[in-house]
Amino acid sequence: MIESLSRNAARNIFFGGSLFFFAIFIGLTAHSHFYIVNESTDKEGLTASVARGKQVWEEHSCINCHTILGEGAYFAPELGNVWKRYGGEQSPEGARMALKTWIRMQPTGIEGRRQMPAFDISDEDLDALIDFLEWTSRIDTQGWPPTIAG
Amino acid sequence: MKYASQRVAYPFFIAAMALFLGQVLFGLVAGAIYFWPNFMAEIMPFHIVRMSHTNLLLVWLLIGFFGATYYLLPEEAETEIYSPKLAYLQLAIFVFAGAAALVSYQFGIHEGREFLEQPTWIKLLLTISFLMFLFNASMTLKKGRRTAISVVLLMGLWLAAIFWLFAFYNPSNLSLDKMYWWYVVHLWVEGVWGLIMASLLAYLLIRMTGVDREIIEKWLYVIVGLVLFSGLLGTGHHYYWIGTPGYWKPIGSFFSALEVLPLFTMVIFAFYMFWRGSRNHPNKSAVLWTLGCTVTAFFGAGVWGFMHTLSAVNYYSHGTQITAAHGHLAFYGAYVMLNLSIMAYALPQLRGKQPYNQILNMWSFWLMTGGMAFMTFTLTFAGIIQTHMQRVIGEQYMATQDYLQLFFGMRLGAGVVVCIGALLYVYAMLGPAREQLPAGPAHVAVGATS
Numbered sequence: 001m002i003e004s005l006s007r008n009a010a011r012n013i014f015f016g017g018s019l020f021f022f023a024i025f026i027g028l029t030a031h032s033h034f035y036i037v038n039e040s041t042d043k044e045g046l047t048a049s050v051a052r053g054k055q056v057w058e059e060h061s062c063i064n065c066h067t068i069l070g071e072g073a074y075f076a077p078e079l080g081n082v083w084k085r086y087g088g089e090q091s092p093e094g095a096r097m098a099l100k101t102w103i104r105m106q107p108t109g110i111e112g113r114r115q116m117p118a119f120d121i122s123d124e125d126l127d128a129l130i131d132f133l134e135w136t137s138r139i140d141t142q143g144w145p146p147t148i149a150g
Numbered sequence: 151m152k153y154a155s156q157r158v159a160y161p162f163f164i165a166a167m168a169l170f171l172g173q174v175l176f177g178l179v180a181g182a183i184y185f186w187p188n189f190m191a192e193i194m195p196f197h198i199v200r201m202s203h204t205n206l207l208l209v210w211l212l213i214g215f216f217g218a219t220y221y222l223l224p225e226e227a228e229t230e231i232y233s234p235k236l237a238y239l240q241l242a243i244f245v246f247a248g249a250a251a252l253v254s255y256q257f258g259i260h261e262g263r264e265f266l267e268q269p270t271w272i273k274l275l276l277t278i279s280f281l282m283f284l285f286n287a288s289m290t291l292k293k294g295r296r297t298a299i300s301v302v303l304l305m306g307l308w309l310a311a312i313f314w315l316f317a318f319y320n321p322s323n324l325s326l327d328k329m330y331w332w333y334v335v336h337l338w339v340e341g342v343w344g345l346i347m348a349s350l351l352a353y354l355l356i357r358m359t360g361v362d363r364e365i366i367e368k369w370l371y372v373i374v375g376l377v378l379f380s381g382l383l384g385t386g387h388h389y390y391w392i393g394t395p396g397y398w399k400p401i402g403s404f405f406s407a408l409e410v411l412p413l414f415t416m417v418i419f420a421f422y423m424f425w426r427g428s429r430n431h432p433n434k435s436a437v438l439w440t441l442g443c444t445v446t447a448f449f450g451a452g453v454w455g456f457m458h459t460l461s462a463v464n465y466y467s468h469g470t471q472i473t474a475a476h477g478h479l480a481f482y483g484a485y486v487m488l489n490l491s492i493m494a495y496a497l498p499q500l501r502g503k504q505p506y507n508q509i510l511n512m513w514s515f516w517l518m519t520g521g522m523a524f525m526t527f528t529l530t531f532a533g534i535i536q537t538h539m540q541r542v543i544g545e546q547y548m549a550t551q552d553y554l555q556l557f558f559g560m561r562l563g564a565g566v567v568v569c570i571g572a573l574l575y576v577y578a579m580l581g582p583a584r585e586q587l588p589a590g591p592a593h594v595a596v597g598a599t600s
Contacts, residue, residue: 010371018378025382032394036325040393051322058262064197069392070469075196077547115191136324144391147544
């Protein structure tokens, strides 16, 4: 098959085909952008505190141990649904307290258990971080993860 | 080596190898932390080790690509590099930026998106250096002969720089952030880096097999066509569960499954050209690396990628040790081995010697490749158990991890072997050159000039 194809024909197929698929890709991501902003994520709920929480998440590079929506390192639990796992949907105050206490307790120092470092996070920032995790738990993820374990 | 300015590549390769050793060392530490969780927990927590490991990888691979470009461009364009001085300056900036990132991480100074942890000013330095490189290479190409290899290579590098700009866009909406983050990460490694890989392979095959350029370049266009036809919409396999629309499940599954095709074609390409070629190239270790690169990339990126790319499978396996297994062998096979192939081919000529330390070099090939394969198998087994316990039965994450200890131990062992292989490679390449030629007629070795 390749014998009958000339180099120039192969080149034209490459350039033409790539442009074609790139155009489709751009079109679909443009639609996905619109879909994310208006459908799958909580537009009104994306408060200044949630945005600040995302910054706190990044400042401490949580993603280099944890996953969020399955992306990140695989060294520590998934946090995209941690709000639900801690029962935030039934008892928001209880979940917030539990999460804050857990983060403040680190490192546990338990021998043979993976250690989360102690992070110096103000109370306000910690609340923002938890707002961010709560907001994230409400993203429409097509039903992922399969179990509450994340 | 026909052109004096090809020498520009030499310091690039040395810098790349030094950072490569740093990368595997941090990998070893990360593997040790998995096995002994309290290891260095206070002085160097896991997240710092991991970002050092991944960032060193990206920086040294890019430096390797730059060096490879400077090495082959004069031969392809039949002219000297536009400005060797600019090349050295560009290298200095890139190495400084990479080192500055590494040092700042140890002090907890970093940004927080995976692989894009470099502080903004370092990202800017990397961008400036990258643009200087593109300017230099493009000016060289402009004044010389244009071949399919150099055009596809520079196209890949230009597009890589363009998509890199999405690293500066970080919206507050996590789903949007993730969607555009993949514009850098996926469109690099499963998109435009494929252009770089195919064109560098094509160059190596022309030089080492002696097959007509016409034929090699036709294969090159077919391969890069397959890379982008499958890889662009194949991005959809990252858009299943991050808040993107449901249509990405069929689209991503279909096109990312096709990503196996260009990888398989590269295997056929390399073996067929060596079979067809009349040249008996004396640099046997470079031949081994080149053939090994296509095969390992096919298994690591192709087979291990396909294993969990269909949305129905990925629903269970997403973000487990299966992903880690695939990531390791894919990067090693496709891009690490590609760089090591180019260096194994070019360094004897840069040092003005006949191919040397061939046996040692082949030892490093088998140690590293064997080690990486074993690491991938252990992580795959760990991932299967994790997927079953956590995603099917619903056991908690930390409880699941306790079942994986045995595999993490074996992975650490594999990591030690990889590190030994990497050290051997660098020693074989840069250490004292001893003549180690394969048995055979003397004229074979004499033909080593091209």
